[in-house]
Amino acid sequence: MAIPDFGPFGITTGLTSTPHSLEAAAAAEDLGYPAIWLSGLPGVGPQTITDLIEATRTINFITGILSVDHFTPEDLSTAYKQLEASARFTLGLGGAHGPNPLATLNDFLDHLDAVPTDRRILAALGPRMLELARERAAGAYPFLVTPAYSAEARNVLGPDKLLAVSHLVVVETDPDRARAIARDTISFFPTLPSYAASLKRQGFTGQDLTELPDHLVDSLAAWGTPADIAAKLREHLDAGADHVAVNVITGVTGPQPIEQWRTLAPALLA
DSSP states (O other), rough: OOOOOOOOOEEEEEOOHHHHHHHHHHHHHTOOOOEEOOOOOTTTTHHHHHHHHOOOOOOOEEEEETTTTTTTTHHHHHHHHHGGSSEEEEEEEEOOSOOOHHHHHHHHHTTTTTGGGGGGEOOOOOOHHHHHHHHSEEEEEBBSSHHHHHHHHHHHHHHTSSEEEEEEEEOOOOHHHHHHHHHHTTGGGGGHHHHHHHHHHTOHHHHHHEEEHHHHHHHHEEESSHHHHHHHHHHHHHOSEEEEEEEEOOOOOSOHHHHHHHHHHHHHHO
């Protein structure tokens, strides 16, 4: 099975069918980014992805991540059939909750025969979810992880599966401002059991998860000059990741960070 090739760097962002979103997708493609991971789900549906594909020429779109708690396998099989002709859509899945999320996701995949294994990506934070991604998908898409996690994930996945990491980025050279923006985004995730457990497995303490000290923020968000940011993100590639999805945050909700994508492009896509 050939794994998807999304190049070393793509983008994570939330897009809709609005003119601003369609223009942002086209701008990302024109800058040379080969993939956009669609966050802010489950609001986006097949029509939005169709609109994004029609507004662009070659860029790939991956749902990052559709929650299996919000859809049925039949829903997603139908959506995939509508989009597969473009050859630019990959289904990213995760978000199973309840007493046994692994079993929930496994059962969901049992009924997803319409989506080929090489067009599925699984959100994966823990080792058992990585094993499931290895066995039943093209690879894994973790978020809020360090390069050390990428190295461990590569060992679990083996050499023939995609490891795509979403990493927070703040295009800001002032340390206090950069960390404040990153800390505001990170602060929600330690309240979720799956992320708290993942962060503790990565060596962060309970006190770290409460106080969000600089060393935690600096491990989970890249900031500084474009060269600084590129160097930080390449640590994931050096550790075994195939792809890093650049999740630019600005401290402002709403506008797409097209200027930041443009600023980073020479350092990331040269």
